[in-house]
Amino acid sequence: MLPKDANNCPFLILAPMEGVGDSCFRKAIAALGGFDEAVRDFIRVPKNAHVKSLASVYDPHELAPIPLAAQIMGSDPELMAAMAQEMVRLGAHRIDLNCGCPSNTVTGRGAGSSLLKEPGYLHIVAKAIVQAVDIPVTLKMRSGYSDISLFRENLLAAQESGVRYITLHPRTKVDGYGPPARWDLIAEAKSILSIPLVGNGDILTVQHAIDMLSQTGCDALMIGRGSLINPFLFHQIRAHFAGQRYQPRWDDLVCYLDRYLSAMPEEIPEKTRINKLKQLLGFLFKSSDELQALRPTMLQNQQKDARFFLDHALSMLANHYS
Ligand SMILES: Cc1cc2nc3c(=O)[nH]c(=O)nc-3n(C[C@H](O)[C@H](O)[C@H](O)COP(=O)(O)O)c2cc1C
Incomplete structure (x- = not known):
């Protein structure tokens, strides 16, 4: 145990x-x-x-x-x-x-x-x-x-x-x-x-x-x-x-968010998908002062398609990770 x-x-x-x-x-x-x-x-x-x-x-x-x-x-x-x-x-x-x-x-x-x-x-x-x-x-x-x-x-x-x-x-x-x-x-x-x-x-x-x-x-x-x-x-x-430092990889973050979106059941309406993404990304955008400052912009995005919404959020995150 x-x-x-x-x-x-x-x-x-x-x-x-x-x-x-x-x-x-x-x-x-x-x-x-x-x-x-x-x-x-x-x-x-x-x-x-x-x-x-x-x-x-x-x-x-x-x-x-x-x-x-x-x-x-x-x-x-x-x-x-x-x-x-x-x-x-x-x-x-x-x-x-x-x-x-x-x-x-x-x-x-x-x-x-x-x-x-x-x-x-x-x-x-x-x-x-x-x-x-x-x-x-x-x-x-x-x-x-x-x-x-x-x-x-x-x-x-x-x-x-x-x-x-x-x-x-x-x-x-x-x-x-x-x-x-x-x-x-x-x-x-x-x-x-x-x-x-x-x-x-x-x-x-x-x-x-x-x-x-x-x-x-x-x-x-x-x-x-x-x-x-x-x-x-x-x-x-x-x-x-283990006496090491773990450096998060950008590809892993992309996979994580992609997987989150693709795990949503098909019958979920697009609006709900976007709201769920906003909820999860809302936490992720608290991880640094820089992202915290971008959080309102991410949340206010009027995109109606969940995939495009996520791509937009990823582009904001990419700048931060590079
Ligand atoms: C949105 C939300 C939902 C939660 N749901 C449950 C739950 O279903 N069962 C439970 O035992 N605790 C639940 N908790 C409490 C968490 O498991 C945890 O005890 C609490 O958030 C403190 O830990 P943390 O500071 O690491 O988040 C919930 C907490 C949050 C924020």
Whole structure:
């Protein structure tokens, strides 16, 4: 579980990111590689759900040979257990329980970060899943709901449920994504837990990855937005541990963006394609001050054809890369 590579680089996980981190993005970044595993964005398991039809959106082989873990979000222990079994039937190698989603439509029904309000109930849901399947079950959590008063209790409730490891995104539900991630809480969690801990939050550079490891002692790293801004970040971290420097190649960036566009299902209207490109490129254009200055021009391009829109964005990027 969470093995380091030959150069002692920690296990690197691509974070689940509902919406922007969809299968088009996952396929595009998986072709670049550099990470060990990805986690799919959550699959909601609402009350009275029909688990078979919900589960069918999950393809464990989507990124083969890179494994894609399934993440489920809900609060009914029996349904969550049934959903986990369905995921196993589809070929999942790991099930992750979402205890972090801040969305009110989710938390209103007692799932996602709402589970952090009641460690005893979090324990019941996690344990129901652990007991239902014979593959590893893990849990991804925030540091609390409105505050961190139950931080320790939630960590221990999760650990005692039998999950193999915990991923901590150290912000509360109320924090959303605003204030800096509290890496000191990752260090604290590490001192509380005996199972492995994956550190997550605000890793945008190689130095951030090194700092998170040294400041927290966490066992592995999960990266989300940093990989949208810099899809080569995983390679750069890995190269650092090999005593090398990874220089992104222009051709790889072109392939990455081409793959993103070509992974979009045919039935998607042109306007939606362009909006999706804008969303992904919006992150990429945050990677330097120079590109940040060009971001509004890229976003305001009135081009109606997605291929031409992308070519225009590439021409802006090319100047920057040359
Ligand atoms: C657009 C977006 C969607 C997200 N969707 C999920 C999700 O489906 N499941 C989950 O556990 N976390 C989700 N997260 C949280 C991320 O996995 C991660 O914990 C958070 O962004 C902090 O890591 P980062 O700073 O590396 O992005 C999402 C985050 C963003 C920005």
